[in-house]
Amino acid sequence: MEEIKLEKRRAERNAQIRALFPDVHGDDSVFAGGREAALSALARIDPPQYDRSRNFLDGKVTRLSPYFRHGMITLHEAASLAVQKSGARAYKLVFEFAWRDFWRRVWAKRGDAIERDLEVPKVPVGNAPLPDDILNGTTRLACMDQFVRDLRDVGYVHNHARMWFASYVIHHRKIDWKLAADWYYGELLDGDRASNHLSWQWVGSTFSSKPYIFNRENLERYTLGSLCATCEMRSRCPFDMSYESLELKLFSNHGVGA
Amino acid sequence: MKVLLIHDEMLNSTLPVFAQAASAPRIFVFDPAFIQREGWTMKRLQFIADGVAEIADVKVFKGELASVLKMIGATSIITQATPNTPIRDWLERAGVPVEWVDEPVFAEFSGRLTRFTPYWKAIESQWFPK
Numbered sequence: 338m339e340e341i342k343l344e345k346r347r348a349e350r351n352a353q354i355r356a357l358f359p360d361v362h363g364d365d366s367v368f369a370g371g372r373e374a375a376l377s378a379l380a381r382i383d384p385p386q387y388d389r390s391r392n393f394l395d396g397k398v399t400r401l402s403p404y405f406r407h408g409m410i411t412l413h414e415a416a417s418l419a420v421q422k423s424g425a426r427a428y429k430l431v432f433e434f435a436w437r438d439f440w441r442r443v444w445a446k447r448g449d450a451i452e453r454d455l456e457v458p459k460v461p462v463g464n465a466p467l468p469d470d471i472l473n474g475t476t477r478l479a480c481m482d483q484f485v486r487d488l489r490d491v492g493y494v495h496n497h498a499r500m501w502f503a504s505y506v507i508h509h510r511k512i513d514w515k516l517a518a519d520w521y522y523g524e525l526l527d528g529d530r531a532s533n534h535l536s537w538q539w540v541g542s543t544f545s546s547k548p549y550i551f552n553r554e555n556l557e558r559y560t561l562g563s564l565c566a567t568c569e570m571r572s573r574c575p576f577d578m579s580y581e582s583l584e585l586k587l588f589s590n591h592g593v594g595a
Numbered sequence: 596m597k598v599l600l601i602h603d604e605m606l607n608s609t610l611p612v613f614a615q616a617a618s619a620p621r622i623f624v625f626d627p628a629f630i631q632r633e634g635w636t637m638k639r640l641q642f643i644a645d646g647v648a649e650i651a652d653v654k655v656f657k658g659e660l661a662s663v664l665k666m667i668g669a670t671s672i673i674t675q676a677t678p679n680t681p682i683r684d685w686l687e688r689a690g691v692p693v694e695w696v697d698e699p700v701f702a703e704f705s706g707r708l709t710r711f712t713p714y715w716k717a718i719e720s721q722w723f724p725k
């Protein structure tokens with residue numbers, strides 16, 4: 338046990354933390370933490386632009402979630418500023434902020450039960466272990482491997498990419514969502530059991546009325562084709578089909594048409 | 596002695612709990628066992644340290660929580676309430692009474708938590724009055 342005098346300068350403090358915890362893995366954080374950094378990020382929000390572009394990987398998302406998670410800013414003050422800035426045009430951003438509050442309330446109500454299926458899955462799901470190609474980002478699917486790099490290198494992943502990735506892991510690979518959610522939680526800067534685990538359950542259909550799936554057209558649209566263009570699997574893309582065909586492929590083998 | 600235990604969801608001295616515990620010594624504890632259970636990365640620890648470093652007059656420790664509390668003579672904790680069960684378990688096992696101060700609310704809501712849409716419909720007017 339020891340008292341620590343945290344270094345004032347960030348680079349030195351990062352080195353200090355690394356020396357204090359030599360067994361903890363990962364690169365240095367590219368995100369600066371703290372109230373000041375949070376307020377800077379908050380000052381940059383553009384609610385109308387967020388509304389128009391948030392689904393695109395290069396869209397004007399806020400990247401506030403690591404700050405929310407650690408209390409560096411509150412949902413209330415962020416929503417207040419959004420409404421003050423943009424009035425009714427802040428609707429979509431405040432709506433998305435509300436998801437975090439909803440998930441947190443569910444956690445308060447259900448406790449550790451959120452770490453297990455909250456409902457019966459609406460489609461067949463699997464319980465396969467997490468394979469190395471997922472953990473290492475070596476699936477050969479340019480999109481999924483990029484999302485794993487974002488997770489491991491930055492600790493932050495765009496929300497749409499999180500949904501695509503979770504859908505791939507749960508529905509295409511039939512991996513146990515809890516194993517994936519636990520791993521994801523540890524790697525994320527904004528890792529929060531409520532938002533993270535319940536979102537995995539939402540994708541998997543154990544806390545939603547249907548599973549979340551996507552196809553190549555959807556992914557290509559919101560990535561502007563940038564990932565598919567370089568993908569070595571582009572001629573054998575597992576997402577390159579209609580939603581009807583995807584449902585048949587993913588769910589009908591077990592007698593559920595979804 | 597009552598101490599303000601700053602946990603990893605309250606790295607912001609403008610939160611109400613800081614005013615409520617204005618006279619209590621402030622501490623933050625990097626507990627290796629807790630960190631290992633959470634599976635955090637180096638990025639996360641550094642990000643948290645950024646937040647802790649900005650808070651005035653906080654004593655920072657590395658060690659097991661109960662031992663830290665004993666060493667500094669803490670007989671009770673005041674902190675921000677949370678549904679975060681790992682944090683709750685960690686503090687409640689430290690062997691001293693814990694006073695939980697409510698966290699700031701986003702919206703008033705007392706309905707059933709079935710799906711997001713009914714929740715949003717119930718609170719929407721608090722942010723966007725009709």
